[in-house]
Amino acid sequence: MSKSATMRLDRFLSETTPLTRSLAKRVLKNGEVLLNDKPIKQGATQIDPDADAVMWGDETLALVGMRYIMLHKPLEVECSARRGLYTRAIDLLLDVPKVERLQPVGRLDVDTTGLLLMTDDGQWLHRITSPKRRCDKVYRATLAEPLEGEAATWAVAQMAEGLWLEDDDTPTQPATLRMLGPREAELAITEGRYHQVKRMFGALGNRVTVLHRESIGPLALDDNLAPGEWRELTAEEIALF
Numbered sequence: 121m122s123k124s125a126t127m128r129l130d131r132f133l134s135e136t137t138p139l140t141r142s143l144a145k146r147v148l149k150n151g152e153v154l155l156n157d158k159p160i161k162q163g164a165t166q167i168d169p170d171a172d173a174v175m176w177g178d179e180t181l182a183l184v185g186m187r188y189i190m191l192h193k194p195l196e197v198e199c200s201a202r203r204g205l206y207t208r209a210i211d212l213l214l215d216v217p218k219v220e221r222l223q224p225v226g227r228l229d230v231d232t233t234g235l236l237l238m239t240d241d242g243q244w245l246h247r248i249t250s251p252k253r254r255c256d257k258v259y260r261a262t263l264a265e266p267l268e269g270e271a272a273t274w275a276v277a278q279m280a281e282g283l284w285l286e287d288d289d290t291p292t293q294p295a296t297l298r299m300l301g302p303r304e305a306e307l308a309i310t311e312g313r314y315h316q317v318k319r320m321f322g323a324l325g326n327r328v329t330v331l332h333r334e335s336i337g338p339l340a341l342d343d344n345l346a347p348g349e350w351r352e353l354t355a356e357e358i359a360l361f
Contacts, residue, residue: 125171192234193235223245225245234333261305
């Protein structure tokens with residue numbers, strides 16, 4: 121058994137079943153867990169998850185690898201793990217084991233739709249969200265007031281220069297604004313400030329009525345995913361970051 125690969129049996133149970141550490145100790149004490157076909161009652165027993173066979177009931181247990189998920193977030197869904205007034209994003213991930221361990225890679229407001237990445241790989245999450253990386257996040261916004269002509273040219277320049285937002289100590293990083301129509305805009309930002317896109321257009325005297333995130337870095341929302349649907353990322357997609 122490789123010493124570097126070992127872990128406590130009670131920790132293994134808590135990571136591979138719905139059991140908490142305290143409940144894992146209880147089922148161990150009751151002799152319900154088999155290690156290589158023998159009942160083991162000591163939670164401190166060291167096991168090799170790759171070599172040892174652990175059974176609870178009729179199920180052979182195995183560690184879950186890192187998860188990387190793309191979700192098409194619908195309206196009225198929040199990214200918080202705490203239960204509140206709205207459906208949580210993790211509630212849409214049916215049959216995903218240990219779903220509560222997944223973290224959003226950049227939150228979306230309740231009234232914002234589009235690409236939401238979720239993972240339990242903290243290093244991968246940090247590579248995407250770290251301000252030093254300046255990973256583009258592209259949003260499509262519908263505006264309350266038309267923005268065209270000289271006003272649109274001015275807005276593009278202001279976004280590129282950086283805007284001072286109320287209650288912030290520093291201006292926004294340069295952003296790329298592209299007008300798709302009088303009231304339709306595409307905005308690429310490299311930060312993740314609170315309500316940033318809405319506040320940026322607000323600083324220009326306009327208001328966002330509909331907001332949708334289209335992409336993060338080189339990864340765009342899968343056109344085949346309807347609102348509320350999700351899929352696991354491919355190895356190639358994971359390697360993009």
